Amino acid sequence: AQSVTQLDSQVPVFEEAPVELRCNYSSSVSVYLFWYVQYPNQGLQLLLKYLSGSTLVKGINGFEAEFNKSQTSFHLRKPSVHISDTAEYFCAVSDRQAAGNKLTFGGGTRVLVKP
Amino acid sequence: EADIYQTPRYLVIGTGKKITLECSQTMGHDKMYWYQQDPGMELHLIHYSYGVNSTEKGDLSSESTVSRIRTEHFPLTLESARPSHTSQYLCASRQDWDTGELFFGEGSRLTVL
Numbered sequence: 001a002q003s004v005t006q007l008d009s010q011v012p013v014f015e016e017a018p019v020e021l022r023c024n025y026s027s028s029v030s031v032y033l034f035w036y037v038q039y040p041n042q043g044l045q046l047l048l049k050y051l052s053g054s055t056l057v058k059g060i061n062g063f064e065a066e067f068n069k070s071q072t073s074f075h076l077r078k079p080s081v082h083i084s085d086t087a088e089y090f091c092a093v094s095d096r097q098a099a100g101n102k103l104t105f106g107g108g109t110r111v112l113v114k115p
Numbered sequence: 116e117a118d119i120y121q122t123p124r125y126l127v128i129g130t131g132k133k134i135t136l137e138c139s140q141t142m143g144h145d146k147m148y149w150y151q152q153d154p155g156m157e158l159h160l161i162h163y164s165y166g167v168n169s170t171e172k173g174d175l176s177s178e179s180t181v182s183r184i185r186t187e188h189f190p191l192t193l194e195s196a197r198p199s200h201t202s203q204y205l206c207a208s209r210q211d212w213d214t215g216e217l218f219f220g221e222g223s224r225l226t227v228l
Contacts, residue, residue: 034216043207049216102160102173103217105158106157
């Protein structure tokens with residue numbers, strides 16, 4: 001079984017400032033890692049994913065994340081946020097070996113970008 | 116862009132009513148999922164399907180039921196809605212079983228009075 005912990009439930013940040021959203025996971029097997037974004041009254045949209053290879057993953061809208069196997073982390077970063085980045089962000093993990101590869105989500109981090 | 120659709124987007128009903136939340140995808144995905152999202156944002160898997168005539172319970176127990184008669188359609192039904200069923204329900208699908216990446220609909224927000 002796997003679990004995902006997003007350490008911050010809310011992150012207020014000023015426009016054009018950098019932001020980091022923390023995500024730690026636990027799993028007894030190798031995993032795939034994902035970050036999703038949910039804008040108000042919408043479903044979830046994939047920001048980026050780590051499958052294999054380079055531990056630094058670049059996604060849409062200027063976001064990037066770094067996979068750290070030793071620390072079992074997959075933190076999301078953006079060097080300069082916009083008002084439009086106000087949303088909920090979810091970290092998720094799936095087991096590489098499990099049939100069906102069900103996604104397990106973290107509790108989410110609410111980012112509020114202030115002008 | 117993902118083509119997965121949920122209806123209704125918003126529904127307010129009284130206790131005891133039967134409701135069906137519709138989910139359809141046009142991508143030919145075999146695997147489909149229903150997540151329940153509480154007001155505190157956390158998502159919980161309540162049902163999933165690996166293909167036609169395949170349905171399984173998820174990690175969170177739910178009084179709802181699902182069916183998968185056609186590949187593109189995965190409706191969720193509550194026979195007798197209660198206020199405790201008030202939540203957002205998100206439908207998702209995927210084809211690439213090697214990675215687990217999901218495509219989500221926009222959600223159905225259910226309020227039971």
